[in-house]
Amino acid sequence: MAVQWYPGHMHKARRKIAETMPDIDLVIEVMDARIPFSSENPMVAALRKHRPCIKLLNKYDLADPLITQRWLQYLEKQQGVKALAVSMQAPAAIKKIPALCQKMLPQRNTAAKNIRLMVMGIPNVGKSTIINILAGKVAAKVGDEPAVTKNVSLPQQRIMLGDGISLADTPGILWPKIDNENSSYRLAITGAIKNTAIDFEDIADYAAAYLLHACPQGLKKRFRLQKLPESSVELLDAIGRKRGCLRSGGRVDRSRAAEILIHEIRRGTLGRISFETPEMIMQEIQ
Numbered sequence: 001m002a003v004q005w006y007p008g009h010m011h012k013a014r015r016k017i018a019e020t021m022p023d024i025d026l027v028i029e030v031m032d033a034r035i036p037f038s039s040e041n042p043m044v045a046a047l048r049k050h051r052p053c054i055k056l057l058n059k060y061d062l063a064d065p066l067i068t069q070r071w072l073q074y075l076e077k078q079q080g081v082k083a084l085a086v087s088m089q090a091p092a093a094i095k096k097i098p099a100l101c102q103k104m105l106p107q108r109n110t111a112a113k114n115i116r117l118m119v120m121g122i123p124n125v126g127k128s129t130i131i132n133i134l135a136g137k138v139a140a141k142v143g144d145e146p147a148v149t150k151n152v153s154l155p156q157q158r159i160m161l162g163d164g165i166s167l168a169d170t171p172g173i174l175w176p177k178i179d180n181e182n183s184s185y186r187l188a189i190t191g192a193i194k195n196t197a198i199d200f201e202d203i204a205d206y207a208a209a210y211l212l213h214a215c216p217q218g219l220k221k222r223f224r225l226q227k228l229p230e231s232s233v234e235l236l237d238a239i240g241r242k243r244g245c246l247r248s249g250g251r252v253d254r255s256r257a258a259e260i261l262i263h264e265i266r267r268g269t270l271g272r273i274s275f276e277t278p279e280m281i282m283q284e285i286q
Contacts, residue, residue, distance in 0.1 A: 013171040017047055020168060023116055026052050026101055030121035030130060032190055033057035033085055034274050036071045037281040038183035039192065041173065044120050052080040052104050054097065058126040060085040067274040074278040088126065094133045098165050114166045122192050123172030131169055135159050182284055186275045191266050201236075204258030207265060208232035210275065218271040222264065236261065 027048040032039040036057055044053075055075050060068055068085050075083035082104060086094050105115055121127045159167045172192075178184045185206040188198045209232040211219055216228050219235070223242050229235040233254075240246070240257030247253050264270055 013173050014043065014047075017118070017120070017170055017173075020118070021047055021049075021051075024048075024051065024118045024168070025105055025116045026054065026118075028054045028056060028097070028117055028119045028130075030056045030058050030119065030125050030127045032122075032125050032192070033060045033063035033068050033071070034190055035183075035186040035276055036075065037276055037278075038180070038186040039122050039125060039190075041120070041122055043173065047120075050080070052082075054100065054104070055081055055083045056097075056130065057083065057085045058130065059087065061087040061089050062268040062272060064272050064274040067277050070278055086130070088129055088133075091133045094130055097134060098161055098163055101165060102163070114160075114164050117161075117165060117167045118170060119167060120170050121172060122187070123194075124191050125172065127169070127172060131159065131167065134161055134167065180284060182276075189262060189265060189275065200258040200262060201255050204236060204261045205232045207261060208235045211235075211265075211270070211273070214275075215270055215273050218273070222270050 027044065029040070029044050036055075040055075057063070057068055057071060063085075072083045072085060075081055082100065084093070084097075084100075101115055101117060119127050119131055159169065161167055178187065184193075185203055187193050188203045189207050212228065212230075212232065212235060219225060220228055223239050225238055225242070229238050236254050236257045237252045239261055240252035240254060243257065243260055245253040245256040245260070265273070
């Protein structure tokens, strides 16, 4: 599945971000802790250039904690990067980000001008919620679907965080073409791509094949399976029968079963699951 979903507002947002970037001191990139590589927009590095960056692995409460630690170590090997695992369930850690920004930009602490931040990331990764926690108020619109934030009025829209720090929000943007097919699936599974642009049965088949190896006990417990199926198709059929997704003649409605599996993954009801590791990505790239 090669995803090419690049609405017009994303193109406008990229242009505005490029125009605003010269006035930015530090970039905060929000990524999905379950898929750090797939949710890391290559456009961010190209746009921020030499500027320091804080990479936030958001939704940490949904990801495998041991794998997340490996990702943090991997990301901090990049020049000028500090990586943190965060979650909406623990807002206190997010509120410490301004202090980290000041530490990363010691030369700005004595300057008369504000430290100017920009928050970037793919759609539906939690940028707006993080901004609201930092601001201590509802400063950005939050939604469950990708591409809720479409305002491209930068650089006029600034959010003051106090302590001499201002923040610029940006719409969630994907890059024009996702070359890694595995990344396309992972982005679709975790909700970064609009449901109208994906085939639930296709991505559920990919997810099921992965979960059979990565989360066998979670599958058995959640769907009350006595025996774990051997293939992704058999797993979807088993889920469909357990959840009453049957058509005439007792045939499983695999499309409905697929939607159930994807929504269970997104809600985290199968347990804390990461869909990629640094080692896995290195192998895919090679």
